[in-house]
Amino acid sequence: MTDSPLRWGILGTGGIASVFTEDVRRLPGHEVAAVGSRSHGTAAAFAERYGVPRAHGSYAELAADDGVDVVYVATPHPLHYEPARQCIEAGRAVLVEKPFTTGAADAEKLAALARERGVFAMEAMWTRFNPLVRRLRGLVAGGAIGDVTAVYADFSITRTYDPEHRLWSPELGGGALLDLGCYPLSFTWPLLGPPASVQATASPAPTGVDANTGVLLGYASGAVALLHCGLLGDSPHTATVIGTRGRVDVASPFYRPASMTVVRTGGDPEVLTADIEGHGYTYQAQEVARCLRAGLTESPLMPLDETVAILRTIDEITAQFGQSTSTQP
Numbered sequence: 001m002t003d004s005p006l007r008w009g010i011l012g013t014g015g016i017a018s019v020f021t022e023d024v025r026r027l028p029g030h031e032v033a034a035v036g037s038r039s040h041g042t043a044a045a046f047a048e049r050y051g052v053p054r055a056h057g058s059y060a061e062l063a064a065d066d067g068v069d070v071v072y073v074a075t076p077h078p079l080h081y082e083p084a085r086q087c088i089e090a091g092r093a094v095l096v097e098k099p100f101t102t103g104a105a106d107a108e109k110l111a112a113l114a115r116e117r118g119v120f121a122m123e124a125m126w127t128r129f130n131p132l133v134r135r136l137r138g139l140v141a142g143g144a145i146g147d148v149t150a151v152y153a154d155f156s157i158t159r160t161y162d163p164e165h166r167l168w169s170p171e172l173g174g175g176a177l178l179d180l181g182c183y184p185l186s187f188t189w190p191l192l193g194p195p196a197s198v199q200a201t202a203s204p205a206p207t208g209v210d211a212n213t214g215v216l217l218g219y220a221s222g223a224v225a226l227l228h229c230g231l232l233g234d235s236p237h238t239a240t241v242i243g244t245r246g247r248v249d250v251a252s253p254f255y256r257p258a259s260m261t262v263v264r265t266g267g268d269p270e271v272l273t274a275d276i277e278g279h280g281y282t283y284q285a286q287e288v289a290r291c292l293r294a295g296l297t298e299s300p301l302m303p304l305d306e307t308v309a310i311l312r313t314i315d316e317i318t319a320q321f322g323q324s325t326s327t328q329p
Contacts, residue, residue: 036062
């Protein structure tokens with residue numbers, strides 16, 4: 001790519017599509033060129049609201065739009081795979097909302113297809129690109145707190161039970177793990193890598209999705225990660241990384257932090273802050289632009305193999321409480 005504006009297509013018109021569009025519009029060198037929905041009327045209403053030039057009445061039409069460089073897939077979880085596949089086959093780069101797919105098998109298929117076609121693909125795990133989370137990763141890699149011995153992270157919210165709502169519906173990829181638990185997992189992964197052991201327990205909702213889930217990950221180094229996600233009560237939404245020579249306390253919400261405190265053994269606490277742009281989604285959009293302009297087909301901050309590996313762990317967690325995450329034959 002040249003330095004011409006990066007032209008985004010928005011696939012889906014729900015809340016997350018709106019939030020992402022608002023953030024992209026803040027960025028110089030980016031423009032929202034088209035939107036696609038299963039209904040032309042819905043796409044047209046979204047286009048009018050945000051001043052988007054073209055509205056398509058199907059995902060396939062958006063995928064075929066040669067005026068689009070990259071498509072942001074913002075559909076519900078079970079509807080990520082097929083639209084992303086259509087876009088990749090049409091040669092469109094894709095940024096697929098988290099979780100990339102609802103299971104590792106589907107993620108492997110998309111990763112293989114993207115690599116076969118030489119098309120950029122990335123999971124929209126926006127936490128990875130937050131400036132403080134990136135700084136945390138650098139501090140840990142540089143030995144600022146010694147060897148990591150434990151990670152604690154929680155993401156639990158209160159949601160009134162409604163079997164028709166996507167969070168409670170198995171058909172819509174509901175449950176705490178897929179929607180919220182992917183954040184603590186993805187936060188932990190760059191710090192400790194893949195776990196050697198996985199233990200999980202969950203309380204199911206009447207629909208069968210997990211409503212309250214705890215995960216204990218063990219590592220060959222002896223480190224552990226204690227992670228929690230749920231739909232039954234509000235947790236602090238904080239994270240702590242403990243090392244042999246200190247710790248880092250990441251302020252709430254840890255998935256979009258504006259501050260964190262580095263506590264080195266024997267030293268005074270050091271508070272690090274950042275001014276977060278917009279809703280916090282600008283950073284992943286900038287990473288997509290950086291990769292495309294550099295000719296990369298994957299981001300080193302969120303590589304496809306890591307996306308697949310995390311989903312494989314989610315599959316393992318889910319298997320321990322008897323819920324299948326596979327959506328493709």
